[in-house]
Amino acid sequence: MKNWKKVIDSGAPADVTLLLEGTYPYVSGGVSSWVHQIINGFPMLDFSLVFLGGSAENYEGVKYPKPPNVRHLERHYLMDAWQESVIQPRKGNASMFAQVREMHAGFRRKREALPHDAVGDVLESLGKTNRLPREDFLFSEEAWSMITEHYEQFCTDPSFVDYFWTVRTMHAPLFLLAGIADNLPPSRMLHSVSTGYAGLLGVLGHRRHGLPFLLTEHGIYTKERKIDLAQADWIKDTKEAFGGTLDDDVSYIRRLWIRFFEGIGHLAYDAAEVIVSLYEGNRQRQIRDGADPARCRIVPNGIDVERFLRVRRQRPDSPRPILGLVGRVVPIKDIKTFIRAMRIVCNAIPEAEGWIVGPEEEDPEYAQECRNLVASLGLEERVRFLGFRKVEEVLSEIGLLVLTSISEALPLVVLEGFAAGVPVLATNVGACHDLIEGGTAEDRSLGRAGAVVSIANPEETAAHAISLLTDPERWRAARDAGIRRVERYYTQPQMYAAYLELYNHCMKRGTDRERRIRRWPA
Numbered sequence: 001m002k003n004w005k006k007v008i009d010s011g012a013p014a015d016v017t018l019l020l021e022g023t024y025p026y027v028s029g030g031v032s033s034w035v036h037q038i039i040n041g042f043p044m045l046d047f048s049l050v051f052l053g054g055s056a057e058n059y060e061g062v063k064y065p066k067p068p069n070v071r072h073l074e075r076h077y078l079m080d081a082w083q084e085s086v087i088q089p090r091k092g093n094a095s096m097f098a099q100v101r102e103m104h105a106g107f108r109r110k111r112e113a114l115p116h117d118a119v120g121d122v123l124e125s126l127g128k129t130n131r132l133p134r135e136d137f138l139f140s141e142e143a144w145s146m147i148t149e150h151y152e153q154f155c156t157d158p159s160f161v162d163y164f165w166t167v168r169t170m171h172a173p174l175f176l177l178a179g180i181a182d183n184l185p186p187s188r189m190l191h192s193v194s195t196g197y198a199g200l201l202g203v204l205g206h207r208r209h210g211l212p213f214l215l216t217e218h219g220i221y222t223k224e225r226k227i228d229l230a231q232a233d234w235i236k237d238t239k240e241a242f243g244g245t246l247d248d249d250v251s252y253i254r255r256l257w258i259r260f261f262e263g264i265g266h267l268a269y270d271a272a273e274v275i276v277s278l279y280e281g282n283r284q285r286q287i288r289d290g291a292d293p294a295r296c297r298i299v300p301n302g303i304d305v306e307r308f309l310r311v312r313r314q315r316p317d318s319p320r321p322i323l324g325l326v327g328r329v330v331p332i333k334d335i336k337t338f339i340r341a342m343r344i345v346c347n348a349i350p351e352a353e354g355w356i357v358g359p360e361e362e363d364p365e366y367a368q369e370c371r372n373l374v375a376s377l378g379l380e381e382r383v384r385f386l387g388f389r390k391v392e393e394v395l396s397e398i399g400l401l402v403l404t405s406i407s408e409a410l411p412l413v414v415l416e417g418f419a420a421g422v423p424v425l426a427t428n429v430g431a432c433h434d435l436i437e438g439g440t441a442e443d444r445s446l447g448r449a450g451a452v453v454s455i456a457n458p459e460e461t462a463a464h465a466i467s468l469l470t471d472p473e474r475w476r477a478a479r480d481a482g483i484r485r486v487e488r489y490y491t492q493p494q495m496y497a498a499y500l501e502l503y504n505h506c507m508k509r510g511t512d513r514e515r516r517i518r519r520w521p522a
Contacts, residue, residue, distance in 0.1 A: 004066040004073065013186035014071050015045040016503065017205075021052045021198035025066075025073075026059040028359060028388060029328055030412045031193060031218050034301060039067045041496045045503065048072035048185040052197055055079040060361075072185045078197065081172035085138060092140025096125055096132045101146060107263035108154075114266060123207050123267075127178030134175035138168075156252045166253055170260050173197060181205045189214060189506045192268070196261060199268035206271045212506040215272035216299075217282065219409040219430070266290045273506050278410035279431040280439070297502070300431075301410050302495030305487055308419035311396045312483070315421050319475040321352040323465055324398035326391060326413045327405070329360040329367045334427075336373055337404040337458050343377045344462035349469060354383040357394050395420035399469055405429055406455050415490050418482030423475055424450040425464055435485070443489065447481030 004025070018024075024035035039047050047070050053059050055077050102118035125131030137143050151163050158166075177197060181204035184190075189212040192202040199215060206213040269275055269291040276297050277283040283296050323345065327333045335356060342354040360367035367385075374383045386394075391413065395401070401417040401424045408430035415435070417424050426432040431439075433452050438444030451464035468475050 004062055004070075013188060014048040015188050015507065017048040017050060017185055017187040017190050017211075019050050019052070019190060019192040019198040019201050019205075021192075021194055021196055022054070023193065024051075025049070025062040025064045026051065026053065026075075027362075028063040032063065033412055034218065035193060036064045036067070037492070038499065039070060041492065042500065042503070043069055045069060046071045048187055049074070050180065050184065050201065051075045052201070053077050074185070076176065076180055078173040078176065081176040085135060087139055088135060090136060090140045092136045092142030093131060094142055096122070096136075097142040097146055099125075100132075104150070104263075107259060107266070114270065116270075119267065120207070123204060126204070127175050127182070134172075137171060137175065154252075158251070158253050162253060163256075166256060170257065174200070177201050177204060181208050184209065184211075187211070188510055189503070191216065191503075191506075193218065195265035195268040197264070200264045203264075203267050203271040210510070212273045212510045213271050214274050214276070214502060214506050215268055216276040217286065217409075218278060219282075219407060262289065273509055274502055276502070279434060281431065282409060297498075299495060299498040299502075300490055301412055301415060302490050302492040303412060303415045303419060303486065304492045305419045308392065308395070308416060311392050312419070312421040314396060317476070318472045319423075319469045320397070320399035321349050321469050322355060322398045323352065323400050323402050323469075324355045324357055324394050325402050325404065326357045326394060327403065328358045328362055329356065329370060329385070330363045331366055332405060332407050333358075334404045334406050334456060335366075335370045337456050337461060338402060339370060339373050339377065339379065339383060340458035341402075341404070341461040341465065342379055342383050344458065345465050345469075346379065346382050348462075348466045352382065352469070354379070355386055355394065355398060356383065357386045357389050359388050360385065391416050392420070395422050398422060399475075400425055400450075400465055402461070402465065403427060403432065404456075404461060408432060410435070415486050418449060418486035418490075421479050421483060423468055423478035423482060425461065425468065426450070426452060427455045428452045429455065438485070443485065446484045446488070447477060449482035449485055450478045 018035065018039075020035065023029070024032035047067075049070060049072065051074070053075065056075075059075075099118040099121045102115050103122050106114040106119070122132065127133060147164060147167055148160075150167075151160055155163050177200055181201060184205050190202045190205050191214040192198045193216050195215070195217065202213045202215065205211055266289070269286065269289070272295065274297055275286060275291050275295050276299050277286055278298070278300055280298060283298055286296055287293050323338075323342065325333070325335065325338045327335075329335055338354065338356070342352070345352045345354070356370070371385065374380060395417060399422075401413065401422045403411060403414065403424070403426040405411075405427055406429065408426075410431040411426075414424050414426065414432065418435075424436055426436060433439075434443070436450045436452050437448050438446060451468065453460045453464055468478065
């Protein structure tokens with residue numbers, strides 16, 4: 001799909017500015033589909049989009065048609081934070097770096113209250129010429145003193161060179177974010193769909209312009225980054241090189257990254273007017289990570305059930321031996337467990353097929369490893385990589401929807417499977433247990449909509465898949481339970497009503513719109 005034509009900005013503020021990190025409209029998938037759904041679900045509101053990516057080369061164009069109510073789109077790439085600068089030795093602002101030290105000390109104390117005066121001063125001063133400019137961070141004596149001091153006090157295993165460049169890499173984007181925040185498109189409120197860098201941009205926009213800030217977390221960002229960092233091969237681990245494991249003692253560099261994301265997540269929780277999660281388990285996780293329970297809300301995903309009625313009516317009344325995994329071909333989806341399970345399924349049901357439906361561009365190396373595994377298990381004729389497909393096309397053909405992920409929140413594709421009449425087999429992550437078996441007594445009375453299995457367990461996955469596909473009565477009962485559950489608890493109108501209430505609440509909490517327009521920088 002080609003890039004959207006340039007959005008003409010009339011200069012009037014939008015209603016909502018969405019802050020999007022590594023997702024819509026340049027990446028397809030669950031969160032991006034949800035963002036597209038939200039924008040189209042509120043035609044009475046105008047949206048501006050601020051997209052944050054790693055580097056431009058990772059994004060090949062938009063993946064969605066342009067909604068008519070998007071008035072502004074801008075893109076920024078965090079790698080641009082390393083734009084060349086003329087090296088100029090400088091002293092640095094000692095009082096500001098004292099505040100930075102105090103803020104980092106607060107992050108290290110984790111769940112204790114942050115030092116709000118220091119945090120506020122740092123956030124207000126970030127990128128300001130006479131306070132805490134980018135050049136001070138890169139070249140000043142004060143910055144060097146702080147980095148060496150922290151290395152000597154806290155660092156346990158990496159070389160100073162590794163530590164130095166890690167600190168630079170994680171902090172340089174903050175100055176880029178400060179510049180973006182100063183020039184945000186005019187709007188009545190900000191809405192980020194994650195913490196991380198997008199959440200921090202929401203914090204900066206809230207503090208610098210007085211805009212209400214709404215935070216939605218589909219998955220818990222810090223948890224997902226921990227998983228990513230545990231698998232990252234770009235981090236050198238001295239302990240691992242000498243036989244240690246991440247389970248024994250996560251390397252200091254990894255812990256540094258984790259604490260960094262926890263810290264900026266805490267800032268987002270502090271600044272948000274409302275903090276939304278998809279289900280109770282994630283709400284409790286947010287509270288443990290420092291969110292104020294009084295500002296936490298649960299708004300489950302909802303889908304357009306009627307969109308899948310035609311698919312449901314066309315499906316046969318008995319299971320087809322086709323297992324479909326719909327998702328990106330990336331490690332967090334654990335495609336390899338699905339492939340290994342397919343070897344066992346095919347031994348029991350020779351005509352069975354496994355469809356892997358999702359883009360492979362995000363992690364080509366992992367995608368090739370998955371293809372190699374298919375070949376090594378002799379499954380070339382039984383397991384197919386279909387790339388991106390319309391979900392209706394897939395759900396009309398498969399007999400069982402399978403998720404082998406090691407982390408999920410509340411997957412839209414599970415709800416879509418239910419609406420289409422497809423039972424689901426999923427790992428016990430995120431809300432999958434509640435979706436399949438029910439989260440309350442009333443919900444459980446609707447029946448089981450498939451099966452829940454352990455993470456990274458191909459044998460258990462295969463056993464339940466075989467049972468569902470070879471027992472038409474159990475399969476039909478699971479199908480009917482899924483239909484009842486999605487129609488009762490997870491509809492699009494329910495989700496829209498909840499978000500319209502949140503949007504109205506946040507916009508009313510902001511300062512008067514006309515005052516905000518007049519004071520907005522040109």
